[in-house]
Amino acid sequence: MMLAWVREKWNYFAIAALLIFLILIPFKWFLGQYTSIMIFIGISTMITVGLCLLMGYTGQVSLGQAAFYGLGAYFSAVLSKTYSLNPWLAMLIAAIATGTFAYVIGYPIFRLRGNYLAMATLGIGLIMWVLFNQLSQYTGGPDGMSGIPYLSIGGFSFDTNFKRFYLVWFFCLAILFLSQNIVRSRTGRALRAIHGNEAAAESLGINVTQFKVKIFVLSSVYASLAGSLFAHHLRHVSPQPFDFLGSVKLVVMAVIGGLASVWGAIFGAGTTRFLSDEILLGFNQFPQLDIIIYGLILMLVMIFTPEGLFIALKSAVKWLQINWRNLPAIMKTKREEFPSRTKNFFGRLSPTRLWRKSEP
Amino acid sequence: MSADQFFQYLMSGLTQGSIYALIGLGFTIIYAVTQIINFAQGEFVMLGGMLSYVLAVEAGLPMPLALIIAIVVAAVVGAAMYLLAIRTARRASVISLIIITIGAAIFIRGIAGNRFGVDTVSPPAFTGSGSIKFLGAYIEPQALWIIGITFLVTILLYLFLSHTMVGKALRACAVNPGAASLVGINTKAMALIAFIIAGAIGGIGGIVIAPMAMASYNMGVMLGLKGFVAAAVGGFMSPITTVIGGIVLGIVENLAIGLDWGPFTSAYKDVIALVALLLILLIRSGKLAAAERAG
Numbered sequence: 001m002m003l004a005w006v007r008e009k010w011n012y013f014a015i016a017a018l019l020i021f022l023i024l025i026p027f028k029w030f031l032g033q034y035t036s037i038m039i040f041i042g043i044s045t046m047i048t049v050g051l052c053l054l055m056g057y058t059g060q061v062s063l064g065q066a067a068f069y070g071l072g073a074y075f076s077a078v079l080s081k082t083y084s085l086n087p088w089l090a091m092l093i094a095a096i097a098t099g100t101f102a103y104v105i106g107y108p109i110f111r112l113r114g115n116y117l118a119m120a121t122l123g124i125g126l127i128m129w130v131l132f133n134q135l136s137q138y139t140g141g142p143d144g145m146s147g148i149p150y151l152s153i154g155g156f157s158f159d160t161n162f163k164r165f166y167l168v169w170f171f172c173l174a175i176l177f178l179s180q181n182i183v184r185s186r187t188g189r190a191l192r193a194i195h196g197n198e199a200a201a202e203s204l205g206i207n208v209t210q211f212k213v214k215i216f217v218l219s220s221v222y223a224s225l226a227g228s229l230f231a232h233h234l235r236h237v238s239p240q241p242f243d244f245l246g247s248v249k250l251v252v253m254a255v256i257g258g259l260a261s262v263w264g265a266i267f268g269a270g271t272t273r274f275l276s277d278e279i280l281l282g283f284n285q286f287p288q289l290d291i292i293i294y295g296l297i298l299m300l301v302m303i304f305t306p307e308g309l310f311i312a313l314k315s316a317v318k319w320l321q322i323n324w325r326n327l328p329a330i331m332k333t334k335r336e337e338f339p340s341r342t343k344n345f346f347g348r349l350s351p352t353r354l355w356r357k358s359e360p
Numbered sequence: 361m362s363a364d365q366f367f368q369y370l371m372s373g374l375t376q377g378s379i380y381a382l383i384g385l386g387f388t389i390i391y392a393v394t395q396i397i398n399f400a401q402g403e404f405v406m407l408g409g410m411l412s413y414v415l416a417v418e419a420g421l422p423m424p425l426a427l428i429i430a431i432v433v434a435a436v437v438g439a440a441m442y443l444l445a446i447r448t449a450r451r452a453s454v455i456s457l458i459i460i461t462i463g464a465a466i467f468i469r470g471i472a473g474n475r476f477g478v479d480t481v482s483p484p485a486f487t488g489s490g491s492i493k494f495l496g497a498y499i500e501p502q503a504l505w506i507i508g509i510t511f512l513v514t515i516l517l518y519l520f521l522s523h524t525m526v527g528k529a530l531r532a533c534a535v536n537p538g539a540a541s542l543v544g545i546n547t548k549a550m551a552l553i554a555f556i557i558a559g560a561i562g563g564i565g566g567i568v569i570a571p572m573a574m575a576s577y578n579m580g581v582m583l584g585l586k587g588f589v590a591a592a593v594g595g596f597m598s599p600i601t602t603v604i605g606g607i608v609l610g611i612v613e614n615l616a617i618g619l620d621w622g623p624f625t626s627a628y629k630d631v632i633a634l635v636a637l638l639l640i641l642l643i644r645s646g647k648l649a650a651a652e653r654a655g
Contacts, residue, residue, distance in 0.1 A: 055455065059455065061455055061458055061459075063462070108638075108642050109638075109641075109642075111642065111645045112641055112642075112645050114454040114455075114458070115397035115454060115458060116592075116641050116645070118397070118399075118458045119397070119585070119588055119592075119637065119641065120637070120638055120641050122585065123585065123634045123637045123638055124634075124638070126581070126582070126585065126630070126634055127631055127634045127635070130627070130628070130630055130631050130634075131631075133627075134627045134628065244581050245466070248462060248466055251459065251462070255459060286474065287473060287474055287478070288469075288470040288471075288473035288474040288478075288577075289470070289474070290470075291466050291467075291469060291470030291473065292466075292467055292470035292471060292474065293470075294463070294466055294467075294470075295463045295464065295465070295466040295467025295468070295469075295470055296463070296467060297463070298459050298460065298462060298463025298466070299445050299460050299463035299464060299467065302449060302452065302456045302457075302459045302460045302463065303445065303448050303449040303452075303460065306449075306452060306453065306456045
């Protein structure tokens, strides 16, 4: 009885536990030393969610997502510092301006598909990067600009990592819940229809281009908000995080997170950030290790679990839940007795294909 | 702009355009045979450039040997990329393949940055360093090497594709892979050959450009993009239009800088190529989409 009730309300417990865990993180006696990296994970998650909506659900590639991130950061920085605007107003203007920009370029570039769309977004990302570097009278050029004010409400200034942690994760969770609702709504189903088969979606009365542009704009606004938070957090922006590698890093996060998964975005952003900011920093006698590992991750994940690492792990857990009793029998089964679809290229048994085969 | 300056910009445009053409040829041959856009094409060029410096200057090998090894390594990397990454991901979607080739690109770049360092290097020119005066423009001998080698590679590629059995089989795969395999062409072997040729052509591009424009581990992205523009002009099917596209792009880029309109300093040179990329993609979007559907 009790157990059934717990199982029924399991999702609420999980969310409550996650929230309590998050709230406790910045305290010194808990995981206080990770506050700073958690702020960056929150910021990266916001962008990754947008990228997941675009790539995982709608099936459209963007290799220039860092450009929107940079636009948000630079708009916020320039408006609030050079023009002394209220930082919140600057953030709002940045989001509107970035969204408008995405809308304007969205209609022409979403006439393109697949490879060409990828190249076009890559081109736009690089143009923005050149502009961040070259418009030095506004942006401070390659050195960037410092002295951006903190965000504040009334007299309460977000001037410590402790306070900014809650600020960033408030935005991050708001975006995650919004995205989760979008995915489960009519719009979300339309997006998946577009991913599945554009012509079929079109014939069902879905305005394909319009949906793609809408999601593109939404993801750019997410990235812009993340950029604004980034600028008001570090109080310094330079073009470096917004280059091609910046965009690729975001794709790595989305790929690890399981492209079509909203909550996976936290996992993807968290793993990638931890990898680059905590673990790989210890290997400074081996330069460029982070890029090498990102490249490997992108290739391996896409070759072996094209649906993304997080989703593959999830389905593995699900498969074990269903089949754990039969595990010894399955282990004993000879390779030849499995249907050929469960074998991979090398003729060996592929775990991911097996999970997919035996899902209910 | 005086006539002398005009010729100067024209010549540097022609030189750079030749490199874009070489990179574009790599894109074209892989796309035509496998319908894959190889985002790592620019990295083959980087490998050629960096290796020619490392082998010729740091290891002290004789120049011709160093150049040949650089080209061979780039070709081997192309083959390895196909065998290890592309072929293992059978029946992958377009998005997966894009991400795989990008992964390969930054992997190669990371290894290069790790092994060869992150400094910009400049290998010695093939012959002499003095300039030749021609029609009022000063031309480095290396520029003539670049233009000549591009010309030679294009001719050889043309002869290979039109006069040898393997070349004809490659073209058959480009036109209709299904029918090609029905008449007994090994399409996988053809794809491997396409990657080897693309790697070698990229390596050649790298060794000829490096003495003039210098080489660094992160030169691949921008060069790759410009080569892509060249290939997009030809719709990824025709080597000849690709070469023309590359040369036109190089000349437009250089003349636009030479015209010196107000805010357009040479820093915006790359922006011109990127805007050209977007324009070409949009103008040709109908044809490119049709090509993708057919493929």
